[in-house]
Amino acid sequence: MSLVIVGCGGVGPQEPSELLGTQQAPLTETDVDVAPECQGIIDFVNAASFQTLDAYLPSDVASNLVGYRAVSPFATLADVSSVPLVGPARLEQIEGGARTEGYIGSSCVGILDELAVSADDAARMVSLVNSVSSTELHDILPYAWNGATNLLNLRPFTTVESIAATSGISSVSLRNIRNAATLSDPLEDLIAAVNALPQPDFGATMARHFDRYEITSESHYYHSGLECFGIDPGSIPYGTSVRSNLADAAEVRAEVESTVDYANRSNQIPSSVVEQGLANLDARITGRSFKGCYLSYADDPWSGHNVAFFVDTVSGFSVLTETYWSE
Numbered sequence: 001m002s003l004v005i006v007g008c009g010g011v012g013p014q015e016p017s018e019l020l021g022t023q024q025a026p027l028t029e030t031d032v033d034v035a036p037e038c039q040g041i042i043d044f045v046n047a048a049s050f051q052t053l054d055a056y057l058p059s060d061v062a063s064n065l066v067g068y069r070a071v072s073p074f075a076t077l078a079d080v081s082s083v084p085l086v087g088p089a090r091l092e093q094i095e096g097g098a099r100t101e102g103y104i105g106s107s108c109v110g111i112l113d114e115l116a117v118s119a120d121d122a123a124r125m126v127s128l129v130n131s132v133s134s135t136e137l138h139d140i141l142p143y144a145w146n147g148a149t150n151l152l153n154l155r156p157f158t159t160v161e162s163i164a165a166t167s168g169i170s171s172v173s174l175r176n177i178r179n180a181a182t183l184s185d186p187l188e189d190l191i192a193a194v195n196a197l198p199q200p201d202f203g204a205t206m207a208r209h210f211d212r213y214e215i216t217s218e219s220h221y222y223h224s225g226l227e228c229f230g231i232d233p234g235s236i237p238y239g240t241s242v243r244s245n246l247a248d249a250a251e252v253r254a255e256v257e258s259t260v261d262y263a264n265r266s267n268q269i270p271s272s273v274v275e276q277g278l279a280n281l282d283a284r285i286t287g288r289s290f291k292g293c294y295l296s297y298a299d300d301p302w303s304g305h306n307v308a309f310f311v312d313t314v315s316g317f318s319v320l321t322e323t324y325w326s327e
């Protein structure tokens with residue numbers, strides 16, 4: 001069977017495998033481009049009749065959508081965008097049709113830079129951009145330095161739309177912000193549980209969001225060591241030991257797990273919180289590379305602290321661990 005796509009500049013007959021072969025690859029959590037609250041947008045293009053689609057879109061676009069879904073249902077916005085004649089303006093019309101026809105409601109903000117964002121995700125993205133340090137925001141947006149700088153200069157923001165409209169923020173940038181704001185809840189629950197434990201003489205703290213520059217430059221009574229890897233030498237103190245290799249997932253996992261064990265030596269944290277938090281960590285770090293530092297310091301002769309932090313070199317996902325003792 002051949003499929004003909006109708007419309008100006010349309011393509012000629014192609015086999016379905018040629019048209020849709022790339023649409024069936026499994027998506028990772030970071031790749032997903034439709035929030036569950038916005039799934040109705042995909043349902044709309046899959047289920048609405050040609051006549052309904054034609055009421056919101058040019059006829060050739062509606063025809064192309066119907067032709068494509070006959071071969072394989074749409075699963076993502078990327079699938080929909082791959083249809084000839086479907087660009088940002090058409091996605092906006094599709095969203096409008098889905099909203100008017102009742103497929104989505106107020107819990108879906110809409111499509112921004114080819115990402116369908118929920119109201120909850122939007123609020124968390126705004127909170128993240130408004131609150132993180134300059135260093136972390138630039139880590140989250142490693143290939144959008146100007147965009148990150150513009151966000152810092154313009155914040156505080158009140159809407160995700162204004163973030164998306166900021167100069168230098170692309171669809172990739174917006175997805176990085178979404179991922180940083182929303183994809184580590186179980187890990188953050190574990191971090192909160194660790195930090196809530198009563199640990200007067202020796203224990204641990206952890207963090208997902210921190211200013212790595214501030215940590216490495218902070219003055220202490222006594223420094224016994226600072227080793228970094230992948231960090232710009234100009235942003236770390238003179239005399240820092242620099243190792244050549246980046247950290248991998250196994251190194252990050254081992255550091256986080258040992259810190260949790262150190263804090264949770266009396267098994268006060270529910271096992272489900274630990275298991276889910278570490279599983280969430282694994283999902284974020286598997287196959288990734290990390291820059292970071294190991295730091296040992298003391299604020300007096302009767303105590304000691306060991307700090308480690310890791311930052312994904314591409315996504316900016318970060319985690320910090322600290323263990324301490326005092327006499």
